[in-house]
Amino acid sequence: MKVLITGITGAHARMVAERLLGRGYEVIGIDRRTWTDPPEGIRVYKADVRKRPAADVFRSERPDVVIHMATITHFSGSREERLRINLQGTRIVFEHCHEHGVKHAIFVGRHTIYGAAPDAPLYRTEDEPPLAVTTFPELADLVAADLHAATALWRWPTLKTAVLRLVYTLGPLRRGTLANFLGGPRVPRILGFDPLFQMMHDEDAADALIACIESRISGVFNVAGPPPVPLSVLCRGTHRKSFEIPEAIFPYISGRFGLPHLPPGAVAHIKYPIVVDATAFQAATGFKHRFDSHSVMTSFRGD
Amino acid sequence: MSKKVISRDVAERLSRLNLPFDAYGMDPYGISRAHLGLFFTFLEVFYKHYFRVRCFGIENVPKTGRAMLVSNHSGGIPTDGGMLLASLFFEGEQPRLAHGMVEKFAQTWPFVSHWFSRVGQLPGLPEHAIRLLQDDRILMVFPEGARGTGKLYKDRYQLVRFGSGFMRIALQTKSPIIPTAFIGGEEALPSIYHAKTLAKIVGAPYWPVPPYLVPMPLPLPCEVHYGEPLYFEGTGNEADHVIEGYVEQVKLAISRQIKYGCALHGQRRAGLSYEKLGERP
Numbered sequence: 041m042k043v044l045i046t047g048i049t050g051a052h053a054r055m056v057a058e059r060l061l062g063r064g065y066e067v068i069g070i071d072r073r074t075w076t077d078p079p080e081g082i083r084v085y086k087a088d089v090r091k092r093p094a095a096d097v098f099r100s101e102r103p104d105v106v107i108h109m110a111t112i113t114h115f116s117g118s119r120e121e122r123l124r125i126n127l128q129g130t131r132i133v134f135e136h137c138h139e140h141g142v143k144h145a146i147f148v149g150r151h152t153i154y155g156a157a158p159d160a161p162l163y164r165t166e167d168e169p170p171l172a173v174t175t176f177p178e179l180a181d182l183v184a185a186d187l188h189a190a191t192a193l194w195r196w197p198t199l200k201t202a203v204l205r206l207v208y209t210l211g212p213l214r215r216g217t218l219a220n221f222l223g224g225p226r227v228p229r230i231l232g233f234d235p236l237f238q239m240m241h242d243e244d245a246a247d248a249l250i251a252c253i254e255s256r257i258s259g260v261f262n263v264a265g266p267p268p269v270p271l272s273v274l275c276r277g278t279h280r281k282s283f284e285i286p287e288a289i290f291p292y293i294s295g296r297f298g299l300p301h302l303p304p305g306a307v308a309h310i311k312y313p314i315v316v317d318a319t320a321f322q323a324a325t326g327f328k329h330r331f332d333s334h335s336v337m338t339s340f341r342g343d
Numbered sequence: 344m345s346k347k348v349i350s351r352d353v354a355e356r357l358s359r360l361n362l363p364f365d366a367y368g369m370d371p372y373g374i375s376r377a378h379l380g381l382f383f384t385f386l387e388v389f390y391k392h393y394f395r396v397r398c399f400g401i402e403n404v405p406k407t408g409r410a411m412l413v414s415n416h417s418g419g420i421p422t423d424g425g426m427l428l429a430s431l432f433f434e435g436e437q438p439r440l441a442h443g444m445v446e447k448f449a450q451t452w453p454f455v456s457h458w459f460s461r462v463g464q465l466p467g468l469p470e471h472a473i474r475l476l477q478d479d480r481i482l483m484v485f486p487e488g489a490r491g492t493g494k495l496y497k498d499r500y501q502l503v504r505f506g507s508g509f510m511r512i513a514l515q516t517k518s519p520i521i522p523t524a525f526i527g528g529e530e531a532l533p534s535i536y537h538a539k540t541l542a543k544i545v546g547a548p549y550w551p552v553p554p555y556l557v558p559m560p561l562p563l564p565c566e567v568h569y570g571e572p573l574y575f576e577g578t579g580n581e582a583d584h585v586i587e588g589y590v591e592q593v594k595l596a597i598s599r600q601i602k603y604g605c606a607l608h609g610q611r612r613a614g615l616s617y618e619k620l621g622e623r624p
Contacts, residue, residue: 159450162470163474270373313373332365333366334366
């Protein structure tokens with residue numbers, strides 16, 4: 041079975057690609073960036089998913105499965121760029137899937153689209169609306185991409201489509217939104233708040249994508265690992281120094297004193313929890329996480 | 344530090360509390376064993392020494408499995424919630440943690456929202472109530488809501504309008520309802536006026552003003568009464584008039600508990616024994 045991964049040079053995508061290769065899949069990838077020394081058996085096409093050469097990869101390679109991972113966050117792109125890559129890119133990739141006989145398309149999204157709010161349920165099911173579109177405008181393009189990918193479910197019923205909303209990934213790769221947040225000299229916290237953070241190990245995330253392919257599921261699914269932990273525990277467990285700041289002065293010191301710069305919408309994400317209920321995915325695929333919270337945090341520390 | 348502060352009784356009962364704590368002492372709802380220890384040590388002082396709460400009918404609360412405690416609400420500030428939590432933790436053979444449904448405005452307050460979530464008191468959303476009951480937990484519901492705690496002293500022990508959402512959830516999750524009465528709260532903090540401007544400033548629905556101005560409950564004796572469980576058959580999708588009929592039955596059962604409790608409370612305040620009150624309702 042041939043699997044095409046968009047955004048294949050990303051750290052998590054590489055891990056998925058290598059694991060698929062190890063399980064006997066034929067793996068190809070598309071990315072604007074270069075993977076200088078991919079393992080033997082993985083073919084990487086240097087192309088932008090929105091441009092014609094990418095369409096030619098679909099046309100000539102005729103993949104059976106597409107994993108769409110070519111999305112970016114506010115950490116790595118401007119608003120215009122995010123809109124182009126996340127929304128337009130997703131639209132074009134799914135159109136290629138439809139036109140070129142792909143059997144199973146998987147959109148790898150994020151659980152943060154549910155947004156953080158004081159009156160939101162602790163456990164979000166897939167039926168919950170994505171509040172982030174208003175609470176965190178920097179995520180609006182990812183919310184739109186997620187919802188647009190899900191339209192394939194009714195637009196092209198013969199194309200099996202799975203929209204996955206993964207919790208934060210953390211681990212030895214030290215890449216991703218949560219790793220970036222924890223990566224600085226100090227981790228900012230809002231004084232008087234200690235929200236739950238839900239994360240899964242990098243390897244568990246890769247295994248979840250493989251479980252999705254092998255179960256050939258379609259639908260919208262939350263994907264999670266161990267139960268959530270408070271941000272204070274996360275800081276202790278990853279040996280990070282946290283710095284509690286009163287909310288009123290947070291905007292003035294964000295990005296200074298060794299703190300990462302966070303857009304205003306992100307403040308809600310360090311005040312209130314975003315926790316998902318992933319039982320539907322577990323029931324559909326049989327996926328079970330291997331790494332508990334402690335292992336996830338120690339593997340991020342790397343000791 | 345917290346281990347030194349936690350009382351021996353709390354530590355012993357905490358070790359028998361049936362919650363799935365992980366290696367970090369956290370359960371999947373974000374409840375922290377360390378926070379619970381401090382919280383119940385704090386409540387213990389008020390429960391045993393300040394309000395000298397007496398508990399009746401604790402045998403009506405199941406030792407395991409789901410149940411919905413439905414109680415009157417009173418007292419300006421929700422001390423009744425804290426005392427019900429303490430009674431379930433301290434009185435039963437098997438300590439249990441009840442989950443209250445907290446007013447949404449409290450979630451925006453620093454420290455307050457953090458502590459509520461660490462001790463299992465989640466925002467009052469149907470999603471939380473259903474999930475907790477399906478997980479065989481005890482839910483504590485005050486269907487009078489802020490209308491109940493906001494009652495003035497002149498309206499004490501008069502039940503105001505009950506919401507009906509709790510009944511649909513009880514039917515949907517097939518949970519028994521335990522009619523509960525808390526007696527004494529309305530005398531401990533007798534509200535005679537609501538300061539509306541102050542309430543608006545802090546974002547609360549009301550601000551109780553007692554005759555002595557500071558909204559702090561007085562150290563008066565209180566009682567908790569748990570009635571026999573009520574079982575209702577249905578799916579939760581019944582017509583409004585059917586649900587309202589069930590809600591009236593619960594309200595009536597609580598009224599009986601309040602009537603009995605008030606008679607007993609009067610005897611206790613008068614220094615009499617409890618012997619001559621007859622059958623419990």
